[in-house]
Every structure is written in C-alpha cells, then in structure tokens.
Amino acid sequence: MTQEQLIETVLLRLADGLPHSLADINTDDLACALQQLDAWGLQPSQDEYSRYSIVRRLNLLDQAAINRTLFQHKLQRTQQDTQQGSVLVFRSLDSTNEFLLTQKDLPSGTICTTEMQTAGRGRRGRQWHSPFAQNLYFSLLWHFQTQPEKLKALSLVVGICVADTLTELGVENIRLKWPNDIYLNGRKLGGILIESRIFNQQSQQMVIGIGLNLAMQPSDAEQISQPWANLNESAVKIERNQLVATLASRLQQALQQLEQCNSSHYLQRWQQYDYFYQQPIKLLLEQEEIHGICCGIDTDSGELLLKTEDGRIHHFNIGEISVRALHNQKI
Numbered sequence: 262m263t264q265e266q267l268i269e270t271v272l273l274r275l276a277d278g279l280p281h282s283l284a285d286i287n288t289d290d291l292a293c294a295l296q297q298l299d300a301w302g303l304q305p306s307q308d309e310y311s312r313y314s315i316v317r318r319l320n321l322l323d324q325a326a327i328n329r330t331l332f333q334h335k336l337q338r339t340q341q342d343t344q345q346g347s348v349l350v351f352r353s354l355d356s357t358n359e360f361l362l363t364q365k366d367l368p369s370g371t372i373c374t375t376e377m378q379t380a381g382r383g384r385r386g387r388q389w390h391s392p393f394a395q396n397l398y399f400s401l402l403w404h405f406q407t408q409p410e411k412l413k414a415l416s417l418v419v420g421i422c423v424a425d426t427l428t429e430l431g432v433e434n435i436r437l438k439w440p441n442d443i444y445l446n447g448r449k450l451g452g453i454l455i456e457s458r459i460f461n462q463q464s465q466q467m468v469i470g471i472g473l474n475l476a477m478q479p480s481d482a483e484q485i486s487q488p489w490a491n492l493n494e495s496a497v498k499i500e501r502n503q504l505v506a507t508l509a510s511r512l513q514q515a516l517q518q519l520e521q522c523n524s525s526h527y528l529q530r531w532q533q534y535d536y537f538y539q540q541p542i543k544l545l546l547e548q549e550e551i552h553g554i555c556c557g558i559d560t561d562s563g564e565l566l567l568k569t570e571d572g573r574i575h576h577f578n579i580g581e582i583s584v585r586a587l588h589n590q591k592i
C-alpha cells in the first residue's frame with residue numbers, strides 16, 4: 262500500500278467521528294497518516310483504550326458516487342447532450358481553479374473538487390478560506406466554441422445556476438449580489454471566480470470556480486472580514502456529493518445552452534434572486550462613488566442598472582465595481 266493509500270484508509274475509517282482501533286496498521290505508517298490528518302486540521306487523538314478518533318464526523322467527497330449521480334442526471338437530459346466531462350475528487354490541492362488551468366488535455370466539462378485548498382483564491386487577489394471537508398470548492402473547465410460576445414454575462418449565468426441548484430435542493434432565501442456573490446440570510450454564502458487559459462487558439466478555455474460555505478467552523482474563519490453564512494443554516498440537510506453532481510449537471514447543461522443560443526434565457530431570471538432589487542445602493546468605482554436605486558440588470562448584456570436621483574438609468578459593466586447597500590438597513 263502506498264503512503265497515499267494508507268492515509269486514505271485511515272481517513273475513511275475515522276470519518277464517522279467515532280473511536281476506532283487502528284492496531285492492524287504498522288506504527289510508523291500510522292504515525293505518518295495521523296500527521297497528515299493533523300495537517301488537514303482533523304486533530305486525531307487517542308483514548309484510554311488506544312482507539313483513535315478525529316475532531317468531527319466528515320461527509321467526505323466520493324468520486325465514484327458523484328460520477329454515478331452525474332451519469333444518471335445525464336440520462337435524464339435530452340439526446341442532444343454530448344457533454345463528456347467527469348468529476349475528479351482530491352483530498353487537498355493548492356486550488357481547484359489552478360489545477361484545471363494548468364493540466365493539459367482535459368476534456369471540456371471536466372470538474373475538479375477537493376476537500377481542502379492550500380492556496381484557494383478569491384476575486385481581486387484575495388485568499389479564499391478553504392478548510393478541510395467543511396465547504397465546497399468546485400471548478401469546471403469549459404472549451405467555448407462561441408463568440409466572446411456571448412460570454413460577457415457568463416458569471417451571472419453561473420450564479421443563476423448555483424442559485425437554481427440550491428433552490429432545487431430545498432434551500433430557501435438564496436440571493437445573488439451582482440455580479441458574483443451568492444447570499445443566504447443577508448450574508449455571503451459563496452462566490453464565483455472565472456479565469457481563462459490559453460492552450461488552444463481554436464477555443465476559449467475557461468475555468469469556472471465556485472466556493473460555497475457549507476459547515477465552516479467559526480474558528481476556521483476568523484480572518485474573513487465580511488459577514489458570511491453556511492449552507493447548514495438552512496432547514497434542509499445538503500449531502501455534499503449530491504450537491505456536486507447536481508451543480509455539475511446544471512452547469513454543463515447551461516453552458517451547452519449558452520453556446521447554442523444566448524444568455525438572455527437565463528438572465529431573465531436574475532431578478533428572482535437579485536439581492537439589491539429596488540434597494541438604495543452605492544457603487545464604488547475607482548475614483549468615485551455613485552448612489553441610486555438598483556433596477557436589476559439588462560437581460561441582454563448582464564449590465565447592472567442604476568437609477569440616479571435625476572431619474573436617469575445608468576448601465577454598469579461587470580468589472581472592478583463593488584456594490585454596497587446604501588444604508589446598513591438591508592433586507
């Protein structure tokens with residue numbers, strides 16, 4: 262057995278959070294495996310009967326189970342569905358986006374997910390906190406064979422897919438904050454980071470990264486500077502493997518549709534999730550701050566619509582703009 266296989270064996274045996282004897286494993290090998298579990302923040306410990314346990318029960322990602330469910334979703338879709346990509350599951354990576362950006366020869370539609378990221382990244386060069394087995398770190402590779410024009414609202418389409426997926430799984434009160442944030446109960450639940458890679462001039466290859474907080478421990482989130490939410494605050498219990506498969510399926514379907522038609526079919530539904538719709542907001546541009554009422558988005562371009570005091574409606578492109586509630590009264 263390789264060291265990696267041994268770590269996996271110990272992880273699977275301890276994943277239920279209960280005490281287990283690991284007396285059948287050679288002492289040095291076990292010490293190495295426990296060291297790795299400790300580095301993942303699982304705090305393995307030994308009780309008075311020499312049984313080992315970890316700090317909490319884990320709902321681990323399971324590559325075979327996710328791909329089985331994804332395949333079932335595919336069978337239920339139309340016959341025009343030719344999508345190939347399957348899901349790759351890791352226990353730890355630097356970043357799922359980085360993995361898909363740097364691996365050559367992966368088919369379009371490949372999905373990468375991991376229990377932990379050591380260098381998870383957010384927008385604007387920020388770090389994305391990625392503790393072990395508590396959240397969802399998900400990236401999808403797509404080779405677009407379409408005009409770049411069609412992709413300008415891609416992150417909004419992805420946001421709607423995430424919101425649809427969570428709503429389909431029974432989560433209530435999911436909202437989207439233009440252009441890339443997913444909100445639950447008025448706090449940030451997750452975000453989207455889209456990056457492009459250039460391996461092939463024939464197609465535009467994009468990596469769509471999604472991070473969602475599921476059951477993050479407050480002690481692992483001390484450095485997060487804004488109010489955040491966990492999916493486990495909602496009344497429904499979300500099974501992580503089902504979430505990955507459902508999200509993967511919805512995204513693959515949406516991106517195929519986006520290539521065949523355009524994004525307005527999706528963007529028309531932005532309003533149902535719009536966190537700031539008809540609310541007073543301020544836009545933080547590079548040099549100035551603009552106040553007004555949020556009037557949703559332009560469903561062709563995905564631009565944000567802002568009505569200023571003089572009654573004019575202004576359009577804002579997805580770019581380096583931050584949107585904030587004007588007063589801290591919000592919703």
Ligand code: BTN
Pocket residue numbers: 355356357358359378380381382383384385387389397398399400441442451452453454470471472473
């Ligand atoms: C944001 O700043 O709101 C976007 C966060 C995106 C985080 C996800 S987690 C999976 C993927 N891999 C990364 O390194 N980042 C994205």
